[in-house]
Amino acid sequence: MSPPLNSDTSKTPRYTLPDTAMRRRFRRRLLGWYGKHARDLPWRHTRDPYRILVSEMMLQQTQVDRVLPKYEEWIQKYPSLKALASARPADVVRTWRPLGYNARPRRLHSIAREVMSQYGGELPSDEPTLRSFKGIGAYTAGAVQSFAFGRRAAIVDTNVARVLFRVFVGRGDRKSSLLKKHLWSLSAALLPRRNVFDFNQALMDIGATVCVARRPRCPDCPMSPICAAYPFDPDLEHGS
DNA sequence: CTCCTGTTTA
DNA sequence: TAAACAGGAG
Numbered sequence: 001m002s003p004p005l006n007s008d009t010s011k012t013p014r015y016t017l018p019d020t021a022m023r024r025r026f027r028r029r030l031l032g033w034y035g036k037h038a039r040d041l042p043w044r045h046t047r048d049p050y051r052i053l054v055s056e057m058m059l060q061q062t063q064v065d066r067v068l069p070k071y072e073e074w075i076q077k078y079p080s081l082k083a084l085a086s087a088r089p090a091d092v093v094r095t096w097r098p099l100g101y102n103a104r105p106r107r108l109h110s111i112a113r114e115v116m117s118q119y120g121g122e123l124p125s126d127e128p129t130l131r132s133f134k135g136i137g138a139y140t141a142g143a144v145q146s147f148a149f150g151r152r153a154a155i156v157d158t159n160v161a162r163v164l165f166r167v168f169v170g171r172g173d174r175k176s177s178l179l180k181k182h183l184w185s186l187s188a189a190l191l192p193r194r195n196v197f198d199f200n201q202a203l204m205d206i207g208a209t210v211c212v213a214r215r216p217r218c219p220d221c222p223m224s225p226i227c228a229a230y231p232f233d234p235d236l237e238h239g240s
Numbered sequence: 241c242t243c244c245t246g247t248t249t250a
Numbered sequence: 251t252a253a254a255c256a257g258g259a260g
Contacts, residue, residue: 060257061247101246103258137258158256177241 015182017189018168025226026167027192027199033222034202037209039064042071044201049123049148050081050112056143057108057135061101064208070099082121084112107135125149138184146200154187155200156180159207163223164190166211170228171236 018026038044041064043055054074058067077095078084084092089109096105111133115123123144124130130141138156145153156164164186165174173179192199210221216232224230229237 061245103245107258135258139257 015169015178015185017185022226023190026190026223029222029226030202030206031192031195031198034198034205037205038198038202039205039209042068043147047148047150049125049144050084051075052144052148053111053123053136053140054108056140056147057104058099060140061104062099066099070096081112081115081123084109085116104135107133111135123148125151127153143200146196150196152191152193152196154184154191155203156183156187157204159211160187160203162213163203163207163211165237166216166229166232167223167227174237 041055043051046052055067055071058071058074074095078087078092087109089106092109093102093105096102099105114133115121119129125145125148127141127145130136130144131138136144142153142155145151146155161180161183164183165179168186169179169182187203190199206221206223210217211223214234218224218227218230218232221227
């Protein structure tokens with residue numbers, strides 16, 4: 001009996017999905033934590049697809065505290081897709097200031113116009129159509145689907161990627177394309193049937209406030225008992 | 241997959 | 251000033 005020829009010597013991680021018990025523990029811990037520590041953000045009080053889209057496109061590039069006042073101003077000035085669609089491009093870009101990345105307000109504006117002219121003023125809810133808009137990629141499509149339409153859609157942004165990587169992978173290469181695929185699979189596998197909205201918001205929240213990139217606050221983290229990266233050692237997560 | 245864009249950080 | 255970042259485009 002020779003040893004298995006293909007026994008990888010722990011060099012290549014095998015990306016396996018957690019079983020149902022593990023998924024359940026993760027969800028319970030996450031939602032329990034969220035019940036106590038959720039941040040109160042204005043875009044969590046709406047299911048308006050337009051408002052969700054505005055907040056997500058702003059948050060793609062800018063931290064929450066800078067987005068907050070601009071989001072309010074924006075919604076005042078352009079309360080609906082229709083209002084935005086009829087605005088002049090120069091005004092739209094000016095209103096966006098000083099958030100920067102001016103391609104994004106232009107894309108948001110063109111989405112508004114396209115939705116008015118091609119989709120009867122209603123933002124579509126299906127993935128392929130959402131992704132057909134310039135400015136909506138995998139992350140934003142998932143966010144809009146789950147936050148605005150309550151669909152069971154996964155999200156992976158950098159916060160979520162970091163959390164899932166640490167809890168379920170723990171160490172190794174942070175930027176292989178296989179890993180990225182795996183994180184999307186994980187995010188989808190973990191999604192509860194109900195509470196999709198809260199679950200996805202909670203995932204991002206814990207990554208933004210506890211499981212942060214540098215000096216994660218493991219003592220405050222509900223995941224530490226089940227976390228593959230605990231106790232945290234920064235040297236164990238790196239590229240290549 | 242590589243490249244792109246402004247912004248932020250080393 | 252170079253490199254990292256973050257999500258998207260091609």
